[in-house]
Amino acid sequence: MPTLHDQLLQWDTARLERLLTLRPDLIEERSLEQIALTAGRVGSLYAALRDLPAGPRQVLEAASLLSGPFTVADLAALDLDSDAGLLARVVEDLCDRLLLLPHVGGWTVVGPVRQYLPHPLGLGRGIVACLEHTGYYDLVNLVQAYGGARPRSGLAAKQALRDALCDPAALSESLSDLPEDVLAVLRRADVEGPVLKVPGVDPFTGQLPDDPGVRGALLIGLIAAVGVGRVELPLEVGLALRWPAVTCWGLAPAPVPGTQAHQVAPACAQQVDDLLGLLDAVVGALTIRPLPLLSSGTVGVKELRALAAGRGDAAAAAYALRILNDLQLLTSTRKELRLLAAAKSWVGQPAATRWLEVVRVWLASSSLPPARAGGARPLKPALSWDDDQRSALLRRQVVRLLGTSQELAYDEVGWLELWARRWPEDRLSATDSRGHVPDRDLRADVLHEAQLLGLVADGAASPLARAVYGGEDVAAVLESLGDQGQQAVRAQADMTLVCTGRPARSMKRALDRVAALEQSGQATIWRVSEQSLATAYDEGDIPAAVLAMLERYAGEVPQSMAYLVGDAHRRHGQVRVGTATSYVVVADDAMLQDALAKKGAKALGLTRIAPGVAVSMLTATATVTALRDLGLAAVAEGARPVPVPRTAKAPSRARPLPALPELDPTCRARERAAGLR
Numbered sequence: 005m006p007t008l009h010d011q012l013l014q015w016d017t018a019r020l021e022r023l024l025t026l027r028p029d030l031i032e033e034r035s036l037e038q039i040a041l042t043a044g045r046v047g048s049l050y051a052a053l054r055d056l057p058a059g060p061r062q063v064l065e066a067a068s069l070l071s072g073p074f075t076v077a078d079l080a081a082l083d084l085d086s087d088a089g090l091l092a093r094v095v096e097d098l099c100d101r102l103l104l105l106p107h108v109g110g111w112t113v114v115g116p117v118r119q120y121l122p123h124p125l126g127l128g129r130g131i132v133a134c135l136e137h138t139g140y141y142d143l144v145n146l147v148q149a150y151g152g153a154r155p156r157s158g159l160a161a162k163q164a165l166r167d168a169l170c171d172p173a174a175l176s177e178s179l180s181d182l183p184e185d186v187l188a189v190l191r192r193a194d195v196e197g198p199v200l201k202v203p204g205v206d207p208f209t210g211q212l213p214d215d216p217g218v219r220g221a222l223l224i225g226l227i228a229a230v231g232v233g234r235v236e237l238p239l240e241v242g243l244a245l246r247w248p249a250v251t252c253w254g255l256a257p258a259p260v261p262g263t264q265a266h267q268v269a270p271a272c273a274q275q276v277d278d279l280l281g282l283l284d285a286v287v288g289a290l291t292i293r294p295l296p297l298l299s300s301g302t303v304g305v306k307e308l309r310a311l312a313a314g315r316g317d318a319a320a321a322a323y324a325l326r327i328l329n330d331l332q333l334l335t336s337t338r339k340e341l342r343l344l345a346a347a348k349s350w351v352g353q354p355a356a357t358r359w360l361e362v363v364r365v366w367l368a369s370s371s372l373p374p375a376r377a378g379g380a381r382p383l384k385p386a387l388s389w390d391d392d393q394r395s396a397l398l399r400r401q402v403v404r405l406l407g408t409s410q411e412l413a414y415d416e417v418g419w420l421e422l423w424a425r426r427w428p429e430d431r432l433s434a435t436d437s438r439g440h441v442p443d444r445d446l447r448a449d450v451l452h453e454a455q456l457l458g459l460v461a462d463g464a465a466s467p468l469a470r471a472v473y474g475g476e477d478v479a480a481v482l483e484s485l486g487d488q489g490q491q492a493v494r495a496q497a498d499m500t501l502v503c504t505g506r507p508a509r510s511m512k513r514a515l516d517r518v519a520a521l522e523q524s525g526q527a528t529i530w531r532v533s534e535q536s537l538a539t540a541y542d543e544g545d546i547p548a549a550v551l552a553m554l555e556r557y558a559g560e561v562p563q564s565m566a567y568l569v570g571d572a573h574r575r576h577g578q579v580r581v582g583t584a585t586s587y588v589v590v591a592d593d594a595m596l597q598d599a600l601a602k603k604g605a606k607a608l609g610l611t612r613i614a615p616g617v618a619v620s621m622l623t624a625t626a627t628v629t630a631l632r633d634l635g636l637a638a639v640a641e642g643a644r645p646v647p648v649p650r651t652a653k654a655p656s657r658a659r660p661l662p663a664l665p666e667l668d669p670t671c672r673a674r675e676r677a678a679g680l681r
Contacts, residue, residue, distance in 0.1 A: 008040035008102060008114070017681045019100060024673035026101050027052050031669060031676050039680075043102045049116055052101055058428040059255040063094045064103055065124030066251060068117065069239075073110040082250040090255050125251050128198030131169060131238040132162045134228035137207035146225040165225060166240070175244035182226075185217035190226060193237035194245050200236075205229045270489025270506035272461035272468055274524070276482065277509065279362070279456055280355055286311060286324045287333075287347050294340040303341060305383060319383055322374040323456060330365040356479035363457060363472060364664055367403070370396040372441060373449035380445040392441065398450045401427055403667055406454065406465035407473020413463040419451055420444060462506075473667045485509060493530075495558035499565055501530040511557055517543075518550055532565055537572040547573045584611075584619035586627045589641070591616065602634050 012020070013036065023039075024031050029048050033039045042048050056064065066082055067074055076095060080086040095111060098104040104111045128134060135143065143161035144154055150168040155161040169175055179187065193200050204213035205222075207229035212219050218235065221227045230236045243250060289295075289311055298304050303325065305318050312321035325341075328334050333347040350358065372392050375381040405423055414422060424444075454460050459469040471481045489508035493501040493515070501519055503511075507528050518540045519530035540550060547569050554561050554569075590596040593615040600610055600618070608630050609621040620627045624640050631638035666672070 006105060006107075008043055008105070009037055011102070011105060012036045012040055017677050020680060021673050021677035022100050023102060024676055025670050026055075028669035028673070031672055036680060044114065044116055046116070049114075049120060052103060053117070053120055055427065056101070056103075058425045059253060060094050060097055061428060062125065062251065062253060063091065063255075064098055064113070064117070065121050067098075067104065067111070068113050068121050068124050069127070073107040073112050075110040078110070083253050084249045086253055087255075091253070094255060123198055126194070126198065127239050127242040128193075128236045129239060131166050131225075131228070131240050134230060134236050134238045135162050135165070135225075137230065138228065139207075139210060142210060149224060169238070169240040169244075172240070172243045172247045175240065176247040179226075179241075179244055183217075183220060186220040186224075186226070189215075189217040189221050190237065190241065190245060193227060193235070194242055198237040198242060199230070199234055201233055202235050203233055205235055206232050208232075267462045267489075267506050268464050268466055269461075269485050270508055272458045272466035273482075273485035273489070273509040274506065274512065275456065275458040275461055275466075276355070276359055276468070276485075277512070279458065280358060282312075282316060282320060282324050283327060283358075283362075284351055286321065286328065287343060287351050290334075290341070290343045291348070294342045296340050297336065297338070301336070301338070317377050319374060319377045320456075322383070323453070326371075326374050327362055327365070330369055331361060354479075356482045359458075359482065360478055360664065366453065366457065367399050367665055368396065369399070372446070373453050376449060376452050379449060379452070381441065381449070392446070394443070394446060395450070398447060399453070400665075400667060402447075402450055402454050403459065403469060403473050406459055406469035407668065409465045415463060416448060416451060419460070420447055423447055423451075472664060475664070475666065475668060475671075478664075491557065493558050495554065495561050495565060497562045497564055499532045499568065501532065501554075501558060503528040514553055515557070517545075518553070532568060534568065534572040534575070537569060538576060541573055541576045585622060586620045586624040588618045588620060588627065588631070588638075589616060590618075595636075599631070599634055599636055604630075604634065 015023075027043070027048065029051055030039050030042055033042055043052075053061070053064075063079065066079055070078055076088055076092050079091050079095075080088050095104060099106065099111070103114055103117055105114060138158075140158045140161070143158055143165070147153075147155055147161050147164045147168075150165070152164045152168065155164055179190070182190075202213050202215065202218050204211060204215075205218070212222060218227070222229060222235070226241050227235045227237055295303055295307055295311065303322075308318035308321040308325075312318055312324075325334070328343075328347070331350070333344050333350060335342050335344055350361075370391055370393055372395055375383045377383065402423070405419075405426055409422070451460065454469075457468075458466055459472070460466060467481050467485070468478065470476070471478050489511075490503050490505040491508050491511055493503045493507075493511070495501055500522070501515060504527050507515075512528075515530050518537055519532045520536045521528070522531050523529040537550070550569050551561060551566060554565070588596070588610065590599075596612065596616055596618060599605060600612060608627065610618045611620075612618045622630065628638045628640050
C-alpha cells in the first residue's frame, strides 16, 4: 500500500500547490517528507476535517464505512439518485487533500481519519463494539433468539450476532414485521442518534427500562445498552433501516437569486460610514461625560440606549463599546468608563486606517459577539462578554466564505445555509464541549457583525470582503466606493431632498454637510433647515457654494429652498459664543496690543475684549509660558504664583496601515510548491 510520501513524490507542482492551498497548515514544512508526516498527525487531520465542506465530508464518512478499497460504484450504490461523475470529482478532491489514497482497484481512507469520524453518516458503531458491556448469558439469549447454537464465549456470541445481521436487505424485510412501538424507537435513534438517553437502562446489572418499545428492541438485540441511561443503534441495524438508499449526497449547490451588483458598492460605503460615524459619536459622547458603570462593573442597557441615541439601538452602542475596548481606547474605574488619550488621535486617522484596525482586532478576538436585537440571546450589559474559542474561527470562516463567494444575494438564513454546506458543525469528537451558545446562533451573530463592518452589503459579499480575504489594497477599494451609486436627488418644496436607491458616498457626504438625514433604506431623504445649514456656514461655506452644490445633484432648486439658504446665512453669527480658559490683564493697553501684534501671538488664541483685558483658550500655566516666550514678564494671578514647567513636545509620527492576518494562502502556496519541486 503506498504511503503519503510515495503519493507526494508522484505529484506535479500544480497539484502540490492545490494541497497547500486546501491545507495551509502544511505551508511551513520544508520537504515533502515533512509534509507527509505532518499531514497524518492529529492536529493537521483535525483542521482538514474541520474545513471540509459538508458534501465531501459526507462522501468521506461513507468511504470510512466501506471495508477495504472502494470504487466510485461502491459509493454510488449508497444513493440511488447519485451522479457518478460528480462523485468521482469529489473523490479526486479528497485525494488532493490527502484524506484518501489510491489503491489497487480503487481508493482507501487514510488510516487515522476513521478515529475522528465517530458516527459516520449519523450511523452507530458495529454490533460487536456496541455489545461490549453486555453479559455472556444475555448474549446467549440473543444468539438463540436468531436461531443460532449456544456460543462458547462472549466474543463468539458477538460474531454470531454480526453474521446474523450482516445482510441489510434481509434485515430490512424483517424489520417491517416488528411492533410499531419498537420500530418507532429504531427510527428515532436513526434520526436523533445513534445514541439516545433512556432512563432505567443499566448494562452492568441487566436492568431494562419501563418503555415497552425500548425494552422490546433491547431484548431482540436491535439496539444495545452502552452505558447507564444510554442506548445505541448498531451500524448493521441503521443500514437496514435506510435500505436501499443509505444516504443522499448534498453535493449540488442550492439555487440562489442573483443580486444587483450596482447596489452592493454604495451600500458597503454607507455601512462603513455608519460604523465609523457611530464610533465617532460614542467617542464624542465619552469625551463630554464618562459613562457610569453598574455595581457589577458593566454598562447598563439604559445607558446604552442613551449612548446610541440617533445612531442606532442599544445593541449597536454595545458593539461600538466592544470595538473601542478591543482597540484599547477605553479604561474603566470602579464607577465609570473613560476614554484614553489615544482615542482622540485615533478619531483623526484616515477612514481606511481606522476601518482596517477595527477588522484586525475583530478577526483576532475570541470573545462572543455582543447580543443583537432580535437575536437568540438576550441583550446583556456591555463589557460583560464571555470567551468562546469558536468565535475567532467563525470570524475567519465568514471572511473566507464571503471572499470566495460569487455575486449571489442571500438573506441571513441563506448565508447560514451556505455556511453550513461549506463548514458543517463540529462533529469530530463526541466529547467536545460545544459551549452554552448553539453553533447556528453564534454563526448568525458573527454574520451580523460582518454586516455592520460592511463585509456584507445588500445581501451580497462586498468588495471589501474580497479585498480583506485576498490581501488587496483596502484603502484603494474604500476610495473607489465613493463614486458608485446614485448621483442625483430630487429637491422638493417642503425642503426635502429625495434619492431613490443607494446614494453615492461622495454625494451623501456633501448633502450631510447642509441637510439632516431623515430616512435611509430603499429611499434616502434629507431635510434642509436653518439648523442644518449652520454646520456648513460654521465651516466657512457661503450661500453661492451651497446652492451650486445643490444644483449639481438636484438640478433646479425650488425658490423656497434658495431663499432659506440665503436667509440662514444672513442670520448666521448674530449671536456669538466663545470659550475662555484663562484671562490676561495688562496695566497698559498699548502693551497688550503690542503683544498681540507680535509673531507667534496667534498660537495663544488671545482675544481682546476690553482695554487691557484679553481671554485665552489655553490654561493659565500655558498662557504664562507663552507670554514669557514673547518677552513679557507675565505671572499667574493669585496669592501664590503658579510654577510654569517647561516640557519638550514629542515629534508626531504618522501611523502606518495595520496589517491583517493572511486569509488566502494561494500566493504562498504557489511559492512553496515551486520551491519543493
